[in-house]
Amino acid sequence: MGLLVLHMVLASAAKPQLASDAVGQLTVGSLLLIGQGVLLLWTASRYASAPVSENGGEK
Structure with missing residues (x-):
């Protein structure tokens, strides 16, 4: 939260x-927002493709 x-x-x-302005009508803020969305989707896809253990991660 912090x-x-x-x-x-x-x-x-x-x-x-x-x-x-950064490129054409795109601003620095909009490019950073697009980058943040790409990073979010990339992270979600990595977690979605991670193997799930049979015992739920417990030893």
Whole structure:
């Protein structure tokens, strides 16, 4: 929860930097948002493809 709050505070404080144009009409903020979505999907796919043990991970 603390990381989410830190993320939101930093994003709110960096509005001018996030709103600057990067490529065409894309802003730095939109590129970072796309990158975050890609990272989320990549992480989810790695967890989904991980093998599940028979005993639920207990030894």
